[in-house]
Amino acid sequence: MNFNQLSQMEQLDYLSDLLANEIFNFGTHPYNELLPGQQLTVKQGFHESLKDENIQVTDFLIQAVENEFTASPMTSFLLEYVALNDTNHERTxxxxxxxxxxxxxxxxxxxxxxxxxxxxxxxxxxxxxxxxxxxxxxxxxxxxxxxxxxxxxxxxxxxxxxxxxxxxxxxxxx
Known part of the structure; x- marks a missing residue:
């Protein structure tokens, strides 16, 4: 599967599943009810999944995530991931x-x-x-x-x- 060839809705579903899998490692509690250490582990696991699957995070994708998942930490996770891993895309x-x-x-x-x-x-x-x-x-x-x-x-x-x-x-x- 090539993430970058999926439709936008498929990409959003896929990212949602990646984040949900990380959260479910701590049971069925929503993210905002996890302890700070657990939240950090979720974020790090989500970042690792993005890296392992070679998912290219673009500004357009971040905007789509923000529009679709308004109460989710996913937007901030993606922004931080880009800041930490921006080796393939240098700003001109x-x-x-x-x-x-x-x-x-x-x-x-x-x-x-x-x-x-x-x-x-x-x-x-x-x-x-x-x-x-x-x-x-x-x-x-x-x-x-x-x-x-x-x-x-x-x-x-x-x-x-x-x-x-x-x-x-x-x-x-x-």
């Missing part, structure tokens, strides 16, 4: 420069043009002074993670996005 100088200029901003009453009108998204997003508001292709709006400002801060703390291949930039409608 251009990507580093874009990441360095990104700021976290709160959307409030900004209008963005979409087919048939405009949207007014709420929440925190990433903003670049030249390119505008960050979003993922196909998402239809600026990126506003379920984890809010804290999720965006963790992205920036880990060096920012790996690349901007699956991204679009949104400009505010004036």
């Amino acid at each position: 100088d251009e990507t580093k420069a874009i990441n360095a200029a990104l700021k976290i901003v709160k959307l409030s009453n900004q209008k963005f043009i979409v087919p048939g009108g405009y949207i007014i998204p709420k929440g925190y997003t990433l903003y670049h002074p030249t390119f505008g508001y960050f979003g993922f292709k196909g998402d239809g709006k600026p990126y506003t993670p379920a984890g809010g400002k804290k999720a965006l801060q963790s992205i920036l703390t880990e060096g920012g996005l790996l690349d901007f291949t699956d991204s679009v930039w949104w400009m505010e409608k004036i």
Whole structure:
């Protein structure tokens, strides 16, 4: 099985199974009820599974996980895994420069043009002074993670996005 050739839903199911298997090593308790040492073991086991199965973790995959599993620790586990194991994907100088200029901003009453009108998204997003508001292709709006400002801060703390291949930039409608 090649994880990277699976559909997005199959990838999400597979990652969910990997994490569930690690949690079930400690019984049937939910992750948030495990002891701190057990939670650490779950995270390390999940990271080992990703490495053993040569799963390529992309920004697009992380965003899909965050959208699908809002109450799961999987998003933070994937972000940490990328930060610890980013040997196959070096950020280019251009990507580093874009990441360095990104700021976290709160959307409030900004209008963005979409087919048939405009949207007014709420929440925190990433903003670049030249390119505008960050979003993922196909998402239809600026990126506003379920984890809010804290999720965006963790992205920036880990060096920012790996690349901007699956991204679009949104400009505010004036």
